[in-house]
Amino acid sequence: MNPWNSCCDDADSPAVDRRVFLEQASKVALVGGAALSAPLVLPAMAARAAEQIASGANGKSSESLVKLLYEALTPGQREKVCFAWDHQDKERGLLRSRVANNWDITDYYVNDDFYTDDQRAIIRAVFESLYRREWHAKIDQQLDDDSGGFGEQNSIAIFGEPGGEHFEFVLTGRHMTVRCDGNTTEHVAFGGPIFYGHAADGFDEGPTHPGNVFWPQAVEANNLYQALDGKQQQLALVKQGLPREQRVGFQGAKGKYQGIPLTEFSSDQKERVQEVLRKLVEPYRQNDRDEVIACLNQQGGLDACHLAFYQQGDIGKDGVWDNWRLEGPSFVWHFRGSPHVHVWVNVANDASVKLNA
Known part of the structure; x- marks a missing residue:
């Protein structure tokens, strides 16, 4: 789809x-x-x-x-x-x-x-x-x-x-x-890894991230987290082990991923993941959006991915997770919202593509 x-x-x-x-x-x-x-x-x-x-x-x-x-x-x-x-x-x-x-x-x-x-x-x-x-x-x-x-x-x-x-x-x-x-x-979406971010209200934005143009992406992801049942939330939430934001090289099919495998989601919950994905690629031209989907499908689609939310860096300790990550064999979308938004994106159809960061 x-x-x-x-x-x-x-x-x-x-x-x-x-x-x-x-x-x-x-x-x-x-x-x-x-x-x-x-x-x-x-x-x-x-x-x-x-x-x-x-x-x-x-x-x-x-x-x-x-x-x-x-x-x-x-x-x-x-x-x-x-x-x-x-x-x-x-x-x-x-x-x-x-x-x-x-x-x-x-x-x-x-x-x-x-x-x-x-x-x-x-x-x-x-x-x-x-x-x-x-x-x-x-x-x-x-x-x-x-x-x-x-x-x-x-x-x-x-x-x-x-x-x-x-x-x-x-x-x-x-x-x-x-x-x-x-x-x-060859093999990559966006022509290679990209980065976007925003410090809308100073270096330390606070839990509501006022005026941050990218924060709605995190809101969509957190809405998905709230739609998970208790067991799923436990699997998705990583209490220790927030990765360095720059660590967006590919792990391949045998990688050790944090969070919950999306195969654990119901069909309705997978639709919610699609909504998150739509929000992530929303800013970009059609050609690049299409490339992301083509690369994702070639590596097994969303069923090959994991979704992780990180307790570390929770601004205000409000349970709205500022840091989260959607990752598959050759797909990484790392959202760092603390102290302001940094987002690292690396998408390809082949996990052998090396990162230069």
């Missing part, structure tokens, strides 16, 4: 408004010398990308924008932010697949003078295209609270050549790692 037939259909597409994008991208033709020798992004090129966004042709709207961005960069800029597909960083390993809660993938923030206004407009369009339109304001709220707004502390990198056999766009920052790969990265 597709778990988002009811709430996440294609009605939210396109993610980027065609008129707004055309207004932004076509400004290149008017800027003239202010473009600082950037290649001319002709209005016709911008129009083609916008048309692909509007039509959702082949699910490639985000990827078309990445190609447009790549073509808009000068050779000097490409030297700084574009890399070979398997580029190895001396300190950070395979840079394309790295994930962290607060990091810069390159040395240039989107709002730095390194980029022109036109390039920033395309970067913003790529960013928006990765999320459902209804989530744009929420993600902007997270960025405003955590880093002063989009682009202030966000850096990008492009690996491979967009339109080629393999390529990937990565945007990072505080409480953010997001990717766009045109399904060219």
Whole structure:
């Protein structure tokens, strides 16, 4: 069963408004010398990308924008932010697949003078295209609270050549790692591990997490916990042994999982798990939601997963579990809500995929 037939259909597409994008991208033709020798992004090129966004042709709207961005960069800029597909960083390993809660993938923030206004407009369009339109304001709220707004502390990198056999766009920052790969990265959803988080009301948010745009995901999970019977709650609740939040590498089919196996759930309870899953993937574009389900099904579906709630880190000792984890052979969604929200996501169809965190 597709778990988002009811709430996440294609009605939210396109993610980027065609008129707004055309207004932004076509400004290149008017800027003239202010473009600082950037290649001319002709209005016709911008129009083609916008048309692909509007039509959702082949699910490639985000990827078309990445190609447009790549073509808009000068050779000097490409030297700084574009890399070979398997580029190895001396300190950070395979840079394309790295994930962290607060990091810069390159040395240039989107709002730095390194980029022109036109390039920033395309970067913003790529960013928006990765999320459902209804989530744009929420993600902007997270960025405003955590880093002063989009682009202030966000850096990008492009690996491979967009339109080629393999390529990937990565945007990072505080409480953010997001990717766009045109399904060219084998085995994985989202193009690789991602991260999201929010410190809405200061570093220590308190038990109600006021204003946190991601806390409703935990509310949905806790509603599921309350729907379990006493024995199931005992199995699901881990009193000691909260894992490090970064520990989201795959354990495989023979892994030792915490919490309750979902095979212990009734059909009604499994429907509630589907609701949690829908809430988790709700912010993202249809293509990425579909990839998550395809990867999950290939490893045995939700029946191959465990769900754990952690007593450690229960803010206010109120029995509303701030930390919880849904995990299977090659599926990890780790929600850390104490002292504020950090969420680590690693999903693939093959447990042999290695994590770089």
